[in-house]
Amino acid sequence: MATVYFDEATRRFAGHDKSAVDSITLDIADGEFLVLVGPSGCGKSTTLRMLAGLEPINGGRILVDGHDQQGVRPRDRDIAMVFQSYALYPNMTAAQNMAFALDNAKVSKSETKSRVAEAAKILELDELLDRKPGSLSGGQRQRVAMGRAIVRNPKVFCMDEPLSNLDAKLRVSTRSQIAGLQRRLGITTVYVTHDQVEAMTMGHRVAVLRDGRLQQVDTPERLYDHPVNTFVASFIGSPSITLVESKVEQGVASVHGLAVPLQRDVAARAGGSVVVGFRPESWRIVGAGDGAGDGARSETGVESLAISVDLVESLGSESFVYGRPVGAEEASRVTVRLEKRTHLRVGDVVNVVPNQGEVHVFDASTGDRISD
Amino acid sequence: MSAPAIVGTIDEPPTAPPSRRERRADQNRSESSSHNRGPLMTTAGYVGMTVALLIVAVPLFWIIITSFKERGDIYVRPAQWWPNPATTENYHDVTTRIPFSNYFRNSLIITGVTSTVKIVLGVISAYALSLLRFPGRGIVFLVVIAALMVPNQITVISNYALVAQLGWRNTYQGIIIPLAGVAFGTFLMRNQFLSLPGEIIEAARLDGAGPLKLLWKVVLPMSWPTLVAFSLITVVNEWNEYLWPFLMSDDERVAPLPVGLTQLQNNDGVTNWGPVMAGTVLAMVPILVLFLVLQRQMIKGLTAGALKG
Numbered sequence: 260m261a262t263v264y265f266d267e268a269t270r271r272f273a274g275h276d277k278s279a280v281d282s283i284t285l286d287i288a289d290g291e292f293l294v295l296v297g298p299s300g301c302g303k304s305t306t307l308r309m310l311a312g313l314e315p316i317n318g319g320r321i322l323v324d325g326h327d328q329q330g331v332r333p334r335d336r337d338i339a340m341v342f343q344s345y346a347l348y349p350n351m352t353a354a355q356n357m358a359f360a361l362d363n364a365k366v367s368k369s370e371t372k373s374r375v376a377e378a379a380k381i382l383e384l385d386e387l388l389d390r391k392p393g394s395l396s397g398g399q400r401q402r403v404a405m406g407r408a409i410v411r412n413p414k415v416f417c418m419d420e421p422l423s424n425l426d427a428k429l430r431v432s433t434r435s436q437i438a439g440l441q442r443r444l445g446i447t448t449v450y451v452t453h454d455q456v457e458a459m460t461m462g463h464r465v466a467v468l469r470d471g472r473l474q475q476v477d478t479p480e481r482l483y484d485h486p487v488n489t490f491v492a493s494f495i496g497s498p499s500i501t502l503v504e505s506k507v508e509q510g511v512a513s514v515h516g517l518a519v520p521l522q523r524d525v526a527a528r529a530g531g532s533v534v535v536g537f538r539p540e541s542w543r544i545v546g547a548g549d550g551a552g553d554g555a556r557s558e559t560g561v562e563s564l565a566i567s568v569d570l571v572e573s574l575g576s577e578s579f580v581y582g583r584p585v586g587a588e589e590a591s592r593v594t595v596r597l598e599k600r601t602h603l604r605v606g607d608v609v610n611v612v613p614n615q616g617e618v619h620v621f622d623a624s625t626g627d628r629i630s631d
Numbered sequence: 632m633s634a635p636a637i638v639g640t641i642d643e644p645p646t647a648p649p650s651r652r653e654r655r656a657d658q659n660r661s662e663s664s665s666h667n668r669g670p671l672m673t674t675a676g677y678v679g680m681t682v683a684l685l686i687v688a689v690p691l692f693w694i695i696i697t698s699f700k701e702r703g704d705i706y707v708r709p710a711q712w713w714p715n716p717a718t719t720e721n722y723h724d725v726t727t728r729i730p731f732s733n734y735f736r737n738s739l740i741i742t743g744v745t746s747t748v749k750i751v752l753g754v755i756s757a758y759a760l761s762l763l764r765f766p767g768r769g770i771v772f773l774v775v776i777a778a779l780m781v782p783n784q785i786t787v788i789s790n791y792a793l794v795a796q797l798g799w800r801n802t803y804q805g806i807i808i809p810l811a812g813v814a815f816g817t818f819l820m821r822n823q824f825l826s827l828p829g830e831i832i833e834a835a836r837l838d839g840a841g842p843l844k845l846l847w848k849v850v851l852p853m854s855w856p857t858l859v860a861f862s863l864i865t866v867v868n869e870w871n872e873y874l875w876p877f878l879m880s881d882d883e884r885v886a887p888l889p890v891g892l893t894q895l896q897n898n899d900g901v902t903n904w905g906p907v908m909a910g911t912v913l914a915m916v917p918i919l920v921l922f923l924v925l926q927r928q929m930i931k932g933l934t935a936g937a938l939k940g
Binding site for chain 1: 828830831833834835836837838839840841844848849852853
């Protein structure tokens with residue numbers, strides 16, 4: 260178990276002007292499960308590989324338990340890694356795969372045997388120990404790869420998208436298995452994924468990366484409720500947030516004509532225009548109408564936005580409606596979450612209003628968050 | 632007022648890679664299309680195979696039947712395609728007219744030592760050039776490749792002068808050391824090692840495997856088919872090596888079989904081909920056995936199941 264500290268760690272690949280990982284500073288507590296998330300090519304895997312010692316560092320440093328890892332060989336770092344491809348040794352059985360590291364560390368035969376047996380029990384691999392990777396299914400291989408990491412009882416686990424080769428159902432069950440295992444073992448874990456659902460459900464904290472730069476590190480809830488910029492806002496959440504660039508006049512943003520009053524301090528910070536974001540569940544339906552684009556008045560007397568439905572996704576427990584504001588058909592879609600019993604069809608027009616206090620406001624030019 | 636622009640809703644679903652079933656269907660399609668070639672192409676294929684087979688097999692067949700012919704039956708017209716009467720006299724001749732067992736022993740020693748050195752050097756240098764990072768790695772590899780381009784007939788004269796000066800003529804080391812350089816093995820094994828999945832090598836490094844353990848327990852087991860092919864080619868080449876041992880040796884003390892067989896040829900002025908052919912067959916047998924033993928290993932792929940899929 261250990262703490263991990265990235266101190267402005269930077270990685271530049273030869274022949275590239277831009278850094279793949281650009282001055283990342285990240286403090287990971289002992290026993291923490293930290294998820295690195297971002298779109299492809301954002302540098303999340305590179306960050307992980309730098310920690311494992313598989314990628315050199317061109318600037319800054321990485322500390323494990325307060326010790327600078329510069330020049331420390333991967334095998335001397337006591338870091339175990341689970342690869343996306345699992346990277347099992349094809350010539351060895353599952354048991355030999357798991358015992359390999361202990362063997363190299365000159366752990367006694369009996370100790371090795373008991374540790375492998377224990378890991379096999381945790382991961383339900385008892386029956387498969389004598390099989391080679393070639394005769395294991397994808398899920399079983401994934402568990403052997405996990406077993407190979409946990410028998411070592413390392414300081415840090417690095418996991419590089421370990422679930423992305425599993426089918427959807429297995430992924431969900433393995434997800435909770437890994438999170439449970441990490442809680443039980445209490446080993447500091449850095450987990451890379453591009454899947455925001457994995458990120459939100461597994462990690463104590465989530466670090467969002469974009470183009471090699473750290474955008475935000477926070478708990479999943481904070482990340483969802485208080486994204487620091489439009490990138491994080493749109494990356495986290497599914498279906499994603501609706502972002503609309505709006506003009507601001509006298510402290511009121513006009514979203515497709517819908518008047519969204521801004522708080523005084525927010526309005527003070529906003530310039531002539533802002534980006535306003537609404538999560539799908541932040542809308543409330545206020546009765547159908549055929550209102551024009553500039554905001555119809557409904558019976559509640561509140562200004563509302565009329566949306567023409569062009570897609571309904573029903574998930575059983577809830578459903579999502581995608582529609583475009585009436586009178587602004589070229590604008591992109593607004594997403595609204597509906598309760599279970601609300602039925603809408605394509606072509607319907609609904610009037611929606613945003614919930615008070617659930618509106619995100621961002622600077623139009625920088626994309627940074629303005630609202631609290 | 633112009634319509635407000637929407638700056639960033641990301642609601643497109645990620646594009647899923649083709650499922651495994653789809654990929655398999657694709658493969659089946661391309662496989663079946665190769666089965667549906669026209670009869671013309673099929674015939675041409677068989678004709679090509681037959682021609683290739685004949686080019687290889689006829690001389691071999693001729694060697695074998697000649698080794699069982701009596702001396703008088705070898706030069707007859709029309710050619711006799713089956714020994715009649717068959718005799719094993721030629722085989723007896725080989726072992727009595729020349730010190731066959733000495734030549735055979737020399738061949739075993741030279742081939743054994745040279746092949747071992749070549750294989751070990753090839754694997755180790757390939758390991759360094761593929762899996763270790765050091766400055767100038769690319770240049771070293773280019774030099775190795777350049778060495779591959781120089782035919783050994785060119786280096787024969789200078790090698791001869793050097794080895795003779797050292798007083799190594801008619802010694803095993805005189806034959807073996809100049810033959811032990813490897814460019815081919817380095818080249819072949821390096822490319823093999825580079826083709827291995829990098830993540831497995833990295834996993835082994837993180838698992839604490841040192842260089843030798845990495846090579847022995849992880850890299851070589853996955854490279855077995857290539858290593859066997861390389862070994863077989865090396866052994867066959869060393870077994871058949873003629874020019875250099877011929878220059879280095881004067882008699883049966885150190886000369887290998889190919890040199891010994893020429894003694895048969897010139898023994899009595901007029902070449903008696905029967906014993907020469909019998910000697911050739913005897914020289915072929917060990918390699919043939921080795922090939923039969925190793926060919927299964929060569930086709931067996933060992934990387935199956937290492938990665939996802």
